Amino acid sequence: MSPGQIMTPMPACARVDKRLIVGAVAEQPGVIPFTSAGVSADGTVRWSAPGTGRVTVYAGTDSAVNDRTKPVGQGDATGSIRLSGLAPGKRWFFALVPDHGAPLVIADRDIGGYRTTDGRWVKMGMIYRSDQLDRLSDSDLGAMGELGLALVADLRTASERSREPDRLPAGAEHLVLDVAADSHGLGGDMRQAMTLINSGKGAAMLTEANREFVSLNSARTAYSALLGRIGAEYAGPTAKR
Numbered sequence: 045m046s047p048g049q050i051m052t053p054m055p056a057c058a059r060v061d062k063r064l065i066v067g068a069v070a071e072q073p074g075v076i077p078f079t080s081a082g083v084s085a086d087g088t089v090r091w092s093a094p095g096t097g098r099v100t101v102y103a104g105t106d107s108a109v110n111d112r113t114k115p116v117g118q119g120d121a122t123g124s125i126r127l128s129g130l131a132p133g134k135r136w137f138f139a140l141v142p143d144h145g146a147p148l149v150i151a152d153r154d155i156g157g158y159r160t161t162d163g164r165w166v167k168m169g170m171i172y173r174s175d176q177l178d179r180l181s182d183s184d185l186g187a188m189g190e191l192g193l194a195l196v197a198d199l200r201t202a203s204e205r206s207r208e209p210d211r212l213p214a215g216a217e218h219l220v221l222d223v224a225a226d227s228h229g230l231g232g233d234m235r236q237a238m239t240l241i242n243s244g245k246g247a248a249m250l251t252e253a254n255r256e257f258v259s260l261n262s263a264r265t266a267y268s269a270l271l272g273r274i275g276a277e278y279a280g281p282t283a284k285r
Contacts, residue, residue, distance in 0.1 A: 076165060077145035083152045089138050090124035097143030101125060107169030109139035109149055133187060137169060171274060174283040178208040189213040194280030197270050199223045210285060221266035227256050
């Protein structure tokens with residue numbers, strides 16, 4: 045067991061007075077005017093950008109959607125379009141370009157795509173929560189390679205890494221940050237964990253394990269190193285295991 049198996053979403057952003065956004069767009073063309081935006085699993089792209097006029101949508105497989113010569117749809121300041129016919133097996137990004145104000149690039153959810161209280165947006169295509177990288181097929185590795193991953197941060201224990209060694213896309217650095225290295229508990233031994241669960245001690249075990257994930261010196265060191273790497277100016281797309 046390790047925090048590599050747990051994802052905690054970022055806190056929801058506070059509501060912002062839409063009248064302030066409209067005024068900011070009129071006075072500062074560089075302001076991102078979108079108060080909400082998202083992509084559904086069925087291919088529906090939706091947005092709300094008060095005071096912008098029309099919004100034009102472009103699609104691309106690069107995180108900046110650099111090719112904006114052929115729009116895939118258009119709508120009012122608040123609207124949605126449902127897209128079909130995009131090539132499967134790829135991660136698609138969508139550039140929402142308003143008549144007034146700065147554009148916004150979105151995709152189906154990763155750790156990006158959250159709006160901050162001051163009207164900014166966390167950039168998408170930069171941080172991913174990964175799962176069982178030991179089970180990746182060659183085709184999966186190719187798809188991950190197209191994301192341009194520069195770093196895979198492995199927060200798991202030594203026994204987990206030995207039991208399920210990661211397969212990495214070409215060019216990605218494998219950074220080991222063992223959160224539970226200082227633990228005197230289970231240390232990733234699932235057989236012992238199952239024994240405790242079957243004996244009715246599972247809740248106590250998980251409570252203690254999750255306390256350690258934030259209190260151990262090794263945990264604090266690992267998280268500090270991870271945040272330092274993903275926050276660096278030179279940082280590229282990162283997957284957290």
